[in-house]
Amino acid sequence: MHTSIEDLVAELTTSGSETLDTDTVNQLKRRLKHDESDQAIIQTFQALQLALEKRHAQVRLSALQLANIVFCRSHQFRLLVVENLPRWFELVLGTNHKKLPAPVQYAQQLRDMAAEIYYMWVERFGNGYQRLVYGFRYLRFIEQMDFKRAVKEYKRKDPERIRARRKIRLEAQSEYLKRSLVSVQADYMRTRQSINEALDTLDNCFAILVPEIVDIFGSHGATAGTTNNDDDDGDLDEVLAIMAANRQSIDININPERVLEAEEDTENSAVFDVIRDYLRLCVQVYSPRVQIWKQKLDRIDDSAELAGLVDGLDTRISVAIEKCRDLGIDFAYMDEPRDDEEDTDEFEDAPAPVVNKQQRIRQVQQKRNSVFAMYGQQVLKQDPTYIEPSLLRDQHNHPQADIHQEEGPTNSVEAKLRETAPVVSYGADLEYWGQREVNANTTGLEIRHRFLGSARDEPMLSEAALDTLQKRAVYYQEPERKEIKACRAPLPSGRLCPRRDLVKCPLHGAIVPRDEQGQLKAGFLPEEEAEAPSSSITTAERIEDLNQNDVNALARKHQTKAKTKTKAKKPKLASTRKAKLTGIKRLQQTISRKR
Amino acid sequence: MAGTSLNSIVRSRAQGLILADTSQHQISRSVFATLALCETKRLARAHTAAIHSLSIDAVQHRYVLSTGTDTSIQLFDLESTGQINPTRCVLAGSGHTNTVTSVEWYSVDNGMFSTASLDHTVKIWDAHAMTEASQFDLECRVFSQKMSPTGAHALIAAGCESPYIRLCDLRSGAFAQSLLAHESASMSVDWSPVDAYMLASGGTDGRLQLWDIRQAGSHVCDFGNSESNTCAHDGSINGLLFTDDGQRLVSAGLDHCARVWNTASPQTPTVEIQTGAENDKPRTSTTLSTKTVEMALTTATDGTTSTKVLFIPSTSTCEVLVVDVCTGEVITRLDAHFASVTCAAWRPSFGELYTGGADSNVVAWSMREVLDSTQAALRTNAWSDSEPDDNV
Numbered sequence: 011m012h013t014s015i016e017d018l019v020a021e022l023t024t025s026g027s028e029t030l031d032t033d034t035v036n037q038l039k040r041r042l043k044h045d046e047s048d049q050a051i052i053q054t055f056q057a058l059q060l061a062l063e064k065r066h067a068q069v070r071l072s073a074l075q076l077a078n079i080v081f082c083r084s085h086q087f088r089l090l091v092v093e094n095l096p097r098w099f100e101l102v103l104g105t106n107h108k109k110l111p112a113p114v115q116y117a118q119q120l121r122d123m124a125a126e127i128y129y130m131w132v133e134r135f136g137n138g139y140q141r142l143v144y145g146f147r148y149l150r151f152i153e154q155m156d157f158k159r160a161v162k163e164y165k166r167k168d169p170e171r172i173r174a175r176r177k178i179r180l181e182a183q184s185e186y187l188k189r190s191l192v193s194v195q196a197d198y199m200r201t202r203q204s205i206n207e208a209l210d211t212l213d214n215c216f217a218i219l220v221p222e223i224v225d226i227f228g229s230h231g232a233t234a235g236t237t238n239n240d241d242d243d244g245d246l247d248e249v250l251a252i253m254a255a256n257r258q259s260i261d262i263n264i265n266p267e268r269v270l271e272a273e274e275d276t277e278n279s280a281v282f283d284v285i286r287d288y289l290r291l292c293v294q295v296y297s298p299r300v301q302i303w304k305q306k307l308d309r310i311d312d313s314a315e316l317a318g319l320v321d322g323l324d325t326r327i328s329v330a331i332e333k334c335r336d337l338g339i340d341f342a343y344m345d346e347p348r349d350d351e352e353d354t355d356e357f358e359d360a361p362a363p364v365v366n367k368q369q370r371i372r373q374v375q376q377k378r379n380s381v382f383a384m385y386g387q388q389v390l391k392q393d394p395t396y397i398e399p400s401l402l403r404d405q406h407n408h409p410q411a412d413i414h415q416e417e418g419p420t421n422s423v424e425a426k427l428r429e430t431a432p433v434v435s436y437g438a439d440l441e442y443w444g445q446r447e448v449n450a451n452t453t454g455l456e457i458r459h460r461f462l463g464s465a466r467d468e469p470m471l472s473e474a475a476l477d478t479l480q481k482r483a484v485y486y487q488e489p490e491r492k493e494i495k496a497c498r499a500p501l502p503s504g505r506l507c508p509r510r511d512l513v514k515c516p517l518h519g520a521i522v523p524r525d526e527q528g529q530l531k532a533g534f535l536p537e538e539e540a541e542a543p544s545s546s547i548t549t550a551e552r553i554e555d556l557n558q559n560d561v562n563a564l565a566r567k568h569q570t571k572a573k574t575k576t577k578a579k580k581p582k583l584a585s586t587r588k589a590k591l592t593g594i595k596r597l598q599q600t601i602s603r604k605r
Numbered sequence: 606m607a608g609t610s611l612n613s614i615v616r617s618r619a620q621g622l623i624l625a626d627t628s629q630h631q632i633s634r635s636v637f638a639t640l641a642l643c644e645t646k647r648l649a650r651a652h653t654a655a656i657h658s659l660s661i662d663a664v665q666h667r668y669v670l671s672t673g674t675d676t677s678i679q680l681f682d683l684e685s686t687g688q689i690n691p692t693r694c695v696l697a698g699s700g701h702t703n704t705v706t707s708v709e710w711y712s713v714d715n716g717m718f719s720t721a722s723l724d725h726t727v728k729i730w731d732a733h734a735m736t737e738a739s740q741f742d743l744e745c746r747v748f749s750q751k752m753s754p755t756g757a758h759a760l761i762a763a764g765c766e767s768p769y770i771r772l773c774d775l776r777s778g779a780f781a782q783s784l785l786a787h788e789s790a791s792m793s794v795d796w797s798p799v800d801a802y803m804l805a806s807g808g809t810d811g812r813l814q815l816w817d818i819r820q821a822g823s824h825v826c827d828f829g830n831s832e833s834n835t836c837a838h839d840g841s842i843n844g845l846l847f848t849d850d851g852q853r854l855v856s857a858g859l860d861h862c863a864r865v866w867n868t869a870s871p872q873t874p875t876v877e878i879q880t881g882a883e884n885d886k887p888r889t890s891t892t893l894s895t896k897t898v899e900m901a902l903t904t905a906t907d908g909t910t911s912t913k914v915l916f917i918p919s920t921s922t923c924e925v926l927v928v929d930v931c932t933g934e935v936i937t938r939l940d941a942h943f944a945s946v947t948c949a950a951w952r953p954s955f956g957e958l959y960t961g962g963a964d965s966n967v968v969a970w971s972m973r974e975v976l977d978s979t980q981a982a983l984r985t986n987a988w989s990d991s992e993p994d995d996n997v
Contacts, residue, residue: 039988042988043988082987083986083987083988083989084986084988085984085985085986086986088984093940095943096923096943099943105943134983135983137979137980137983138644138976138979138980138981138982138983138984139644139983139984140642140643140644140647140941140968141642141941143647144941144942144943144964144966144968145943147650147964147965147966148943148944148964148965148966151650151652151653151654151965152654152655152943152944152963152964152965
């Protein structure tokens, strides 16, 4: 019993962190669990009541969290809370026109959390403590509190619902696996016949083409000292075992060229054709299908039997394919389309189209132009009827390419003028330059009124309109702005001086390069060792006599001293002072209100 | 002698330490001191705004009617336990169009009830079909209405905003009498349960008057000291109740005080009960407060022969005071509402109290009850085993 309950509660509620410190909470729990006379519970309640009465939203928040923990566990505590329920409503929910204390963001959090917690209490304990239900009705109908979020959170976190959801998920999963197993089995049963047939045929073909080692053995005659007279295949292993035991060995020379009689020639072509047919089947149809089965069966646990069978098939197929490779069969023929589609009635398991998420996103982002459907596509460049809209060029950049002197300097005056004349790109003003009478009707159609008849005269452009046409707009270019530097001297409030000037700051003197802390960058200030050691701060008689540099130096010294004192930041309670309403904040507020 | 247990009272009586009537008195008190929030019975949420009036039928003591600001009238059957849903109701807005201030069962049977509302009408309803049977238009806001519990006549006394108390005759469908009662409004009326023609009325001027409607002049007397010209209450009177022997009259006022008067001697009240907190100043606002308060009394059938217990809502807190009418001492305070309590109704022979308040709840109170297993399970400690178990 080192720390009292009041101290524990005070520690927990004034920590300033979002969640309660688990060690301290456990300490408190330990104390309360073994409390026989309910004294500790009463003390906790009183300490929490005190904490809730504090005018700081963070303290109330932590107090509420702690109260929730004890409420869910102790009957006595529940009775005490239920007795004081109206006051607690006022303190954490702001009922009865009571305001929740600053800071503002924590006040809102407090209210939301209180709604959630209270709803959970009503759901769990409402049946045993009727006043909770009465309080809930009061909050909903008279104070008109919105419990929708609280209900959602409760439903989400309700352990029963979580269990139910998990159960449903597991059941669905096992259902899926069962169905998967059944489908693989059915597939296997259906195609087992044809796969085995294919593999057997292939084996026979291989046997025809490549004689067994036993036959080679048999044809060349045994050179080892075998005791056995019968030369069956089955005894071969025995023979070899006995030989190995007797440290005898057989030297077998197999001439690869001679053994592999598997070369394509007129005799073997039929066999090879058969091999090729079945090989194509194996590679294109059976092998992928078996792979898919293997994948599916991998995820199912109790499919050992079927998995074994499928594995066996897989090995046989791969061995056959290897043998075909060894035979030197070129696999390229498989890409050609077949003439006769034998397996049209058999659907092949095509792998699902893998759509890259990135591709999909890119496709969506390329929004179609509503007017020009094929805008931006590269194909259009090949279309001779398509003219790419050229970007507006800067009117001051004019292409000089076509200006060339065809006639020589026949007219010297003209030539001189040409030198000094400004070269201007063609535009409407040049088109209409010097014209006085311009036809306004550019359609070429006769203007005819229903009743009044045709126009006697052609409509002409007005003077004002013609004037505008003959003008050229010149766009002003903004000159390059020079960046005015900020003073950035350290201010006593901790900020950097924001004044901007080309030359000097009225308070801090010349504007010199400073780093992020406001310290002068090294090597800029002239050395002061030559000056008198006593700074002007001690010798100055009036403020005007103070040398700004000495003031700066002093300020720097103080700053470095202060810096060494600060330690690692630990969470503390937010300040309750209202943030100053500056002009920018006021503007933001009006904008957000209007929205 | 609060807190004396039943055992000690009986023991003292057995030893002859106290007299018979004192012990009876103490026993009743200790019984009523156990009145607490009922955990096994709960009326379902039916109102969405403040409740103004409750009425339990006088015949079977089985049905309760509740009305309030949301203009709906709900009927509950009190026989069942657990959550009681309204068996019948008049939907909000389908009957009255403004706050219903008072509801009262017909005193003879429970086939009919009457309501008064701020929409200037007093309506009579058929309880079986929950439809309106007839209506009286008073042309000003009606604050209370009551019919005589003796059943000798079918007159409804309606206290409304005008200085007249109007008696509505059910038999003829017209107004029988108008009594010029108070200067401005009469907030509450009550008939004597003994004399069929005696009526008490209290108004916003603080005067409490007794009427005999058979007489020509009607006015019998004014309660309160007529020599010094003080009224019965400093503020307006917003609740009146006769005891069932007709000898006492309880009046509750907005001056945070309830007075018990002897009808035989109207000069001074016999008992004064503080209904507000100690430092509360009497509400002397000029605006008319429409808050009537309904009190409840235990009856002779409750078996508490010598004690009459009054249940009166407090004016400043959300409590209901349980008061001994003869002595004026507060037996206990019932605190479960979240806003001010406006009405109380006692269910005789069952020992249950129902209170309605501005927080839209009708709360049930009872004296002794047995919790079922699930409730008892909830009301235990639940420290989990995984929690640390050190004795540090």
